Amino acid sequence: AQSVTQPDIHITVSEGASLELRCNYSYGATPYLFWYVQSPGQGLQLLLKYFSGDTLVQGIKGFEAEFKRSQSSFNLRKPSVHWSDAAEYFCAVGPILTGGGNKLTFGTGTQLKVEL
Amino acid sequence: EAGVAQSPRYKIIEKRQSVAFWCNPISGHATLYWYQQILGQGPKLLIQFQNNGVVDDSQLPKDRFSAERLKGVDSTLKIQPAKLEDSAVYLCASSLGLNNEQFFGPGTRLTVL
Numbered sequence: 001a002q003s004v005t006q007p008d009i010h011i012t013v014s015e016g017a018s019l020e021l022r023c024n025y026s027y028g029a030t031p032y033l034f035w036y037v038q039s040p041g042q043g044l045q046l047l048l049k050y051f052s053g054d055t056l057v058q059g060i061k062g063f064e065a066e067f068k069r070s071q072s073s074f075n076l077r078k079p080s081v082h083w084s085d086a087a088e089y090f091c092a093v094g095p096i097l098t099g100g101g102n103k104l105t106f107g108t109g110t111q112l113k114v115e116l
Numbered sequence: 117e118a119g120v121a122q123s124p125r126y127k128i129i130e131k132r133q134s135v136a137f138w139c140n141p142i143s144g145h146a147t148l149y150w151y152q153q154i155l156g157q158g159p160k161l162l163i164q165f166q167n168n169g170v171v172d173d174s175q176l177p178k179d180r181f182s183a184e185r186l187k188g189v190d191s192t193l194k195i196q197p198a199k200l201e202d203s204a205v206y207l208c209a210s211s212l213g214l215n216n217e218q219f220f221g222p223g224t225r226l227t228v229l
Contacts, residue, residue, distance in 0.1 A: 004158070036220075043120065043207060043220030044159070090158050103172065104218070106158030 002027045002093050004107035012113040013081050021076040021110050023091035033074040034092040034104070035065055044090065050074065061085070086114045118142065120221035122208050128227045134196040137224045141189065141210030147171075149218060150183055150193050151207040159207055165191065166214060195226075203228045 003026045013019055025031060032051040036044040048059025055067040065076045074091060091107045121140040129135050141148050146167050151159035163173040167188040185191040195202055205225050209218040
């Protein structure tokens with residue numbers, strides 16, 4: 001069965017500092033990987049996704065993520081955090097054969113707080 | 117382009133009552149999903165439709181939850197009777213097809229007292 005682990009429940013960073021959110025997955029083959037962001041009272045917004053090719057993927061809002069097969073990780077990074085980045089971030093995994101369009105499994109999320 | 121619409125945004129009911137949530141997907145999206153997001157957890161897929169047919173409802177508690185998408189557009193998720201543990205945010209998402217990106221609505225926050 002597929003699963004996603006986000007080991008950090010809460011993270012606090014200062015505005016302008018760099019950010020890395022961790023995500024580890026368990027899956028029987030190469031998965032389709034996603035990062036979503038959820039602001040209070042809002043639905044989930046896709047930041048970026050990966051299923052093949054360059055292991056470093058660029059997303060919206062200046063975010064990037066790196067797929068490391070050997071570590072079963074897909075960590076999200078941003079070089080300089082803005083106060084508006086405060087939100088909850090979810091990593092998700094889906095089956096690559098169907099393009100990941102269904103059966104997404106989400107992690108428990110990481111709540112990001114940004115100090116001014 | 118209008119996004120996924122959901123109503124109501126908030127609902128408070130007492131246990132054993134019934135409740136229904138409505139979702140209007142993005143126009144032209146054939147696939148529709150209902151997720152349950154309990155506080156402190158990630159969203160969990162409850163049911164997935166392709167047009168008006170059910171693709172996956174393996175995690176739907178069928179003794180109390182039901183969902184329909186009669187004309188392949190709007191969808192309704194119902195809980196009858198509600199339990200305390202049903203308190204959660206219910207998210208609706210849609211995609212062009214099974215292999216496409218999912219777009220999420222703002223969710224309905226249900227509180228069962």
